[in-house]
Amino acid sequence: MSVFKFELRRMFSGKANNLSLLVFLLSGLLAVYLGAFNYDKQMQDQQNTALLFDKEKEQISGAAQIPEVGSLAYYASVPTQWQLSPWAALFSGQSQYRLTAMRLQALALQGQIYGRELINPARSRAGGFDLGFVLAYLLPILVGIVTVSLLSEERQSGRWRMLNALSAHTGARLIIRALLLRFALVALLVCLLFVVAAVVVGLPLDGLFVAFIGISLLYCLLWFLIAGLIISLNRDSLYNNLAFLSVWLLLAVLLPGLVHLQQGRSFDAQLPLKAAVEQRLVMNNGWDQDMHQALVDFAEHYPQFTEQLDFSGRFHWKWYFAMQHLSDQAVEDKWQAYLMEHQARDRQLDKISLLSPSLLLQRYLYAMAGTDSQAYFAYLEQIRDFHRQLREFVYPYLFADRQMDADDFNAFPAFVAKPTAQYPLPLALVLLLAGLGVLLTWRFNRLAKV
Template sequence: MLLFKLECMRLFSGKINKLVLILFVISGVFAIYQGAQGYKNIRIDQYKSKIVFQKEREHVTQRESLPEAGSLAYYASAPTKWQLSPWAALFVGESQSSMVATKIRATALQSQIFNRETVNPSQQRTGGLDLGFVLVYLLPLVIGIMTVTLISDEQHAGRWRLLNALPKSAFSQVCKQIALRFAVIWLLVLSLLVSAALLLSLPFDAAFWVVLLATSVYMLFWFSAAGLIMSFGKSSVVNSLAYLSSWVLFAMLIPGAVHLYLSSQFHSEAPLKMSLEQRMVLNNGWDQDQNKQAILDEFLQHEPHWQDTAPLGDAFEWKWYYAQQHMSDLAVHDLWLSFVENHQARYQQLQNLSLLSPALFFQLQLNQLANTSSRDHAEYQQQIVDYHKEIRHFFYDYLFFDKSISKDDIDNFILFAPSDKTQRKSDTLTIWHFAMGTFVIFVIMMFAVTRLKQLSPT
């Protein structure tokens, strides 16, 4: 017990140790606070979009005469919602730079789906500070500063020989010191997570334990790395530099290189091509007065449910308008599919490459857990596509069968319902990766331990 107290005192007596721990806690608290603010803004955005739509709907139904269905469909921009986990406050991923409440209407889809959130690009370039950042990038440095010079400091102070002469080996002494550091840092992480959970009223469910477990394993990796570096018995300075270099490699260089690689391999011009092509298709449609019926016929082949519609007259008709809007979507459908495929392939590659760096892997897992990864965003986009179809079909009855739209119909307008996160095939893959990663970390740890045991008292 006395020894334990002594070790604690030694741990907290160093100015640098204290400074680093305080810095860690401050950044953690700051990140949680900022994350809570950002998440609140997202929720407000989503809620407000819903309310605005309701108000507009009431505004329409309170009018004495309803506008015709075509004009109604033109102005009915219905809200959608990217269903984030509340953990998105802590692991923001793409949620701050993408639209979380895209509005969608029955006109051409592809000109609506690529809308971007307004961001201050300077802020984005800086990189953001969420709890994920603190855990993935700051935590390893805290571990490094507190452990990597343990043995070399003892050697330097001349105590290492002394410790080795004791009945209890110096090794067990070092193990105790490392364990103490692990415990202190782990408790800090735990208290950050618990206070975040309380502040954001996150449930203490599976996700919480997964985050805690993953963080613990991640900590184990960096402790093992520190152990491995120490086992070479070099001076404090060499140890510190080696540890710092490995941090720079895993945290900055590998992710940077992966980004360079992915953007050169998976550069997709599809969105630009789509918007250029769709515009031409739409506008050529307007020029072909004689061809209007042909466009409608082609449309009806794709949507046979409405094929009994009356032929077009000479005047402007909304049904032709929406038919050709949809045809313009179909004209670029192949490009859209290639865009989606390109993204999937890119993400698959990212998952594979993330195994190169524990930091990158951990970061990716945290984002996936919070539903904020680009894969989740792609799924949200797919949900928008599906919802767009529902909206179209809702209006088609009125447009093609000349059914008159009633106030009740408007009240029954289908609203966007985010689908629950489905169990993905890749989730099992993730568990696989995780298990494999844990195993590798375990091997590194055992290796470090054996080497440390053999470290002779020079």
């Protein structure tokens, strides 16, 4: 017990240790607060779009006459929502930069998605300030400050030589004990942040809560092992601090930066924009082309309307919506190419993230929170499926020149959001920890003989 009190007093005696612990705790609390605020705002936006559509439906249903189908389908904007779990407040991922609520019409899909959502790619690469950022980047710095000078301080005070004179392993055991104490304290801070987040955000205390804490503590342990390896080199404080800082810069900053730079050059991020522009051009050019031929082309996709293509006059809504669908089909190859590029990019990130623990941790956390790029594309697929449902609800009325009544309009499709989270096993992190643990054991056995 006296050794424990001594180590505890020693740890809190340094101003750098106290300041780093305070900064980490305040940063984590700020991340929780900002995350909860942004999450509440996103949820409010989603609720507002749903309430607005409900009011519009009430007004139209209560009108003396329902507008014609084409006009109704043109103006009706059905709300869709990316179903974000409360964990998105802490690990925001793609939800910081992407639309989480979008009103969808029975018009061309590509222009609706990418015409509204042009994000700054540089901001996306930099990442945002959330609890994932605090854990991935600030936690290692805290670990380095409270650990890497342990042995050098013992040597400078003369205690190291005296301890080794008592027994070959006494000094090494005391260093390990000091590391374990510091790990316990930092782990307690991490757990405290999650408990505060559970209260502020309203997180359920279930198995997923335990899994998030577990992965965060595994990551914390990894940096303690790295610090232990640097300590085992038996160098002075300046060398240890520079060595730890260099490792942190390499693993947490340089490697992820190089990965994003390489992917930015290898993959075409402009494909969605090109698809949206081309879709708009195809639609605009359609006004100068044979409208009946456009309807014939449309009937190749929907042969059930082949006998209902005729219309009188210079314009009819059935041509307009048929042309909207054809303009979407004209850029379908670009959409598929974008999906394939995204999948290739994600597979590449899975492999490269093994070189960067910080990148690996963020990929785990964002996947479990349902805010990674895979989750966002799953939401887009839900939008595509619902868009098809929306169009195919309107087409029978449109091509049969049949008017909707109030009951028909009340049966207008509603978007049903589905969860998008994934739960990958942290096997890579566990294997990395095992390898570092074996290496650290070997190094400390050698250190005991010094």
